[in-house]
Amino acid sequence: MSNIPSELKYTKSHEWVRIEGDGTATVGISDHAQTLLGDMVFVELPEPGAALEAGEECAVVESVKAASDVYTPLSGKVVAANELLEDAPETVNTDAYNDGWLFRIRLEDEAELKELLDAEAYAELVAEEDH
Amino acid sequence: MPQQTPLYQQHLMAKAKMVDFAGWEMPIHYGSQLEEHHQVRRDAGMFDVSHMVVLDLTGPAITDFLRRLLANDVARLNASPGRALYSCMLNERGGVIDDLIVYFMHDNGYRMVLNAATRDKDLAWIAQQATAFEVSIRERDDLAMIAVQGPNARDKTAKALGEALAPAIALKPFFAVKSAMMCGDELFVARTGYTGEDGFEIMLPAARAGDAWTALLAAGVAPIGLGARDTLRLEAGMNLYGQDMDEDTSPLEAGLAWTVAFEPAERDFIGRAALDAQRKTGPARKLVGLMLDGRGVLRAHQKVVSTAGEGETTSGSFSPTLGQAIALARVPASAGQTCEVEIRGKRLPARIVKYPFVRHGQPCITYTQTL
Numbered sequence: 001m002s003n004i005p006s007e008l009k010y011t012k013s014h015e016w017v018r019i020e021g022d023g024t025a026t027v028g029i030s031d032h033a034q035t036l037l038g039d040m041v042f043v044e045l046p047e048p049g050a051a052l053e054a055g056e057e058c059a060v061v062e063s064v065k066a067a068s069d070v071y072t073p074l075s076g077k078v079v080a081a082n083e084l085l086e087d088a089p090e091t092v093n094t095d096a097y098n099d100g101w102l103f104r105i106r107l108e109d110e111a112e113l114k115e116l117l118d119a120e121a122y123a124e125l126v127a128e129e130d131h
Numbered sequence: 132m133p134q135q136t137p138l139y140q141q142h143l144m145a146k147a148k149m150v151d152f153a154g155w156e157m158p159i160h161y162g163s164q165l166e167e168h169h170q171v172r173r174d175a176g177m178f179d180v181s182h183m184v185v186l187d188l189t190g191p192a193i194t195d196f197l198r199r200l201l202a203n204d205v206a207r208l209n210a211s212p213g214r215a216l217y218s219c220m221l222n223e224r225g226g227v228i229d230d231l232i233v234y235f236m237h238d239n240g241y242r243m244v245l246n247a248a249t250r251d252k253d254l255a256w257i258a259q260q261a262t263a264f265e266v267s268i269r270e271r272d273d274l275a276m277i278a279v280q281g282p283n284a285r286d287k288t289a290k291a292l293g294e295a296l297a298p299a300i301a302l303k304p305f306f307a308v309k310s311a312m313m314c315g316d317e318l319f320v321a322r323t324g325y326t327g328e329d330g331f332e333i334m335l336p337a338a339r340a341g342d343a344w345t346a347l348l349a350a351g352v353a354p355i356g357l358g359a360r361d362t363l364r365l366e367a368g369m370n371l372y373g374q375d376m377d378e379d380t381s382p383l384e385a386g387l388a389w390t391v392a393f394e395p396a397e398r399d400f401i402g403r404a405a406l407d408a409q410r411k412t413g414p415a416r417k418l419v420g421l422m423l424d425g426r427g428v429l430r431a432h433q434k435v436v437s438t439a440g441e442g443e444t445t446s447g448s449f450s451p452t453l454g455q456a457i458a459l460a461r462v463p464a465s466a467g468q469t470c471e472v473e474i475r476g477k478r479l480p481a482r483i484v485k486y487p488f489v490r491h492g493q494p495c496i497t498y499t500q501t502l
Contacts, residue, residue, distance in 0.1 A: 038358070041449040042428050042456075060253040060475065062428045064164045064449055065358060108236070 001128050005097055009113070010122035011073045016097060017116055020104070028101040029061060029092065032126045035115060037063040038117040040089040045081035047101055049069055054112050060104050073116060076108040088092060134261065135339035136181035137275040141344045145354045150424055153248035154355060157183040160356035167359035168451040170493040172492045175281035175288075176355035177347050182247040185274050185334060186257070190239045190266035197233065197241060200260055202382060202400055204392035208235040213307040215323055217390055219382045220256070221402030225379065225409060226378035227385065229253050231369065232323060234307050242319070244332075246278075246372050261399070267312050274319075275340035276335045279352055280363075282492060284330035285322075291350035292343065299331065312339055327367025362448050365457065368420065368486030374431060375418065375445040375459050383409055386486075388419035394483065414464055416442070420486035421458040422496065427474055429458035429481075434473040437483070444472065452489045453496075459486065 004010070009017040018026040034040065042062040052058050052072045058084035081103045084085035085091060092100040107113075117125065133156040142149060158179065160167060175179070176387045177258035197205045203218035215234050218226045225306070229249045234242040244251050253458030257268060258295045289296050299320035302308055307321030313337065319334040335343060345383045348354070367462055368386075370376055377384035380391040383391070383406060392398070393405060397499050422442065429447030462470065462483070471478040 038160065039163055041165075042426060044427075062449070064168075064362060064451070067428065067430065 004119050004123050006119040009116035009118060011116060012125060013071050015070060015073050017073050020031045024079055024104050024106050025103050026104045027073060028096055031096045034093050037061060037068055039064050039082060040092045041093065043085040043089045046078045048078050048080055050078045052078060052105065070102060072105065073120065074105055074107060076110050078103050078105040079106050085116040136179055137340040138179040138181060138344055141341060147356060149217055153182065155247060156355040157182060160358045161354050164356065165353040165356035165451050168362050170353045170356055171281045171328060171359065171363055172452055175279060175283040175352045177352045178278040178355050178360055180278050181275040183276055184245040184247060184250045184253065185271040186243045187269045187271055188243060188266055192264040193239050193241060193266050196203060196261060196264040196266050196454045198209040198398055199400055200257065201233065202391045202402060204231060204398060207392065210235060212237060215305045215307060215321060216403055219387060219390060222378055223405065225402040225405030227376045227380055227382060228256055228378060230372050234321065236353050248373060274334045275337045277340065277343060278324055278330065279328035279333065279347060280324045280326040280328045282328060284328065287352050288331050288347065291346040306477055325369055326363040327487060335345050344375055362451060365448055366450050366452055366489035368488060371446055381406060381409055381414065381416040384416045384418065386421065417464045420484040420488060421460050421472065422482045422484055423456035423472065424480045424482060427479055428455055429456040429472060435460045435462055435470050437462055437470040439463040439465040450488060453494055457488050
């Protein structure tokens with residue numbers, strides 16, 4: 001069973017989003033996604049300062065097996081990227097929702113948050129994919 | 132419906148992630164491909180390779196037939212029982228139909244191991260070529276095959292299989308021996324493999340495979356999936372059929388010239404005329420090793436740009452042993468020591484190196500980072 005924390009939001013393409021209290025949001029890939037990809041060996045992240053549009057390809061996670069694009073669920077300016085992953089990409093496997101975060105973005109349009117899935121809806125999506 | 136090997140239940144018990152491979156339901160990993168890779172480099176691991184095709188070829192004309200069929204020369208086996216030879220099987224254009232291992236068993240008898248993905252076309256080709264010779268070909272789909280590989284593979288296999296393995300203890304590399312298991316069932320043990328490590332490849336009756344697997348597990352041999360099999364063979368610089376060579380690639384363009392026996396000149400193997408012609412002019416392309424200078428991962432089918440022209444990666448991955456990206460690539464024959472590889476639209480500098488990248492657990496590329 002996948003770990004799907006109830007306090008986070010999710011996307012159909014398996015990113016998670018944590019709304020921070022300061023007008024920013026943190027983005028990573030879900031436990032389900034990291035399990036599917038397997039051992040992570042390389043992560044390419046957006047540059048801080050980059051302006052992203054929701055739905056845009058902005059990062060790549062590569063496992064021994066394959067490369068997978070990461071899409072930003074929200075529009076805005078990147079305020080931080082997780083530099084820890086440069087030397088320790090496997091953190092995405094071991095701690096997908098905390099130390100394995102990918103980037104933080106300054107929210108531009110709060111309305112975009114409504115498009116995200118809650119934990120229950122995401123769990124349903126994962127269950128469907130497993131069958 | 133994909134086929135299942137005699138070890139299917141063992142894979143499920145070991146919590147394998149199963150995938151369809153060449154029509155077979157096979158384990159891709161049992162949890163972590165990286166850990167499985169290191170397990171083989173540092174200790175001992177086992178692979179279910181029962182999907183591979185085993186043929187027993189016999190008949191008074193069998194040696195003549197194989198000297199015609201294969202680019203390498205079975206006469207090099209010197210009629211030594213159990214001795215193994217790696218060879219390509221070529222078409223008339225000198226393209227590779229498949230690569231294989233052939234063992235001399237006894238006078239007028241050989242055993243051949245071919246790829247599962249090419250089974251149907253291989254059997255059709257061999258049958259077609261055999262019509263002119265007095266030979267009989269028997270597919271041994273009654274056998275299972277387990278490869279045990281790693282620095283401790285031979286010791287742990289001896290512990291697991293006991294008496295049955297005794298005749299194999301003293302095998303030299305690239306030799307095999309027949310032995311008997313409980314109830315007189317035949318066991319065929321070869322000191323060969325596809326990882327760059329020492330070890331055995333064991334063929335045994337399907338009904339015995341589960342017990343052997345369980346005994347190996349108990350001796351501390353971990354199950355290894357096809358994922359790690361691929362990164363291990365890539366580090367060892369071993370070609371994968373269908374990726375690093377195919378029917379439109381000659382062995383000379385695939386780093387396999389050493390497997391073609393041009394002497395004696397009068398041996399007329401299939402594809403010889405085409406290879407002779409290519410040798411005269413020099414092949415236009417060559418297979419090289421690549422190492423990415425910086426971070427990133429090389430994959431098959433990335434564009435390679437050298438001063439001598441463009442090429443393409445044929446296999447690529449992150450090398451768990453070296454901790455950096457490696458690849459095999461086909462490039463113009465005159466390509467030098469550096470190139471660029473196009474990854475997601477960006478060109479990244481890479482080093483052209485001689486492979487293998489890793490042998491017996493140790494990196495074997497002398498690689499100096501330019502500062």
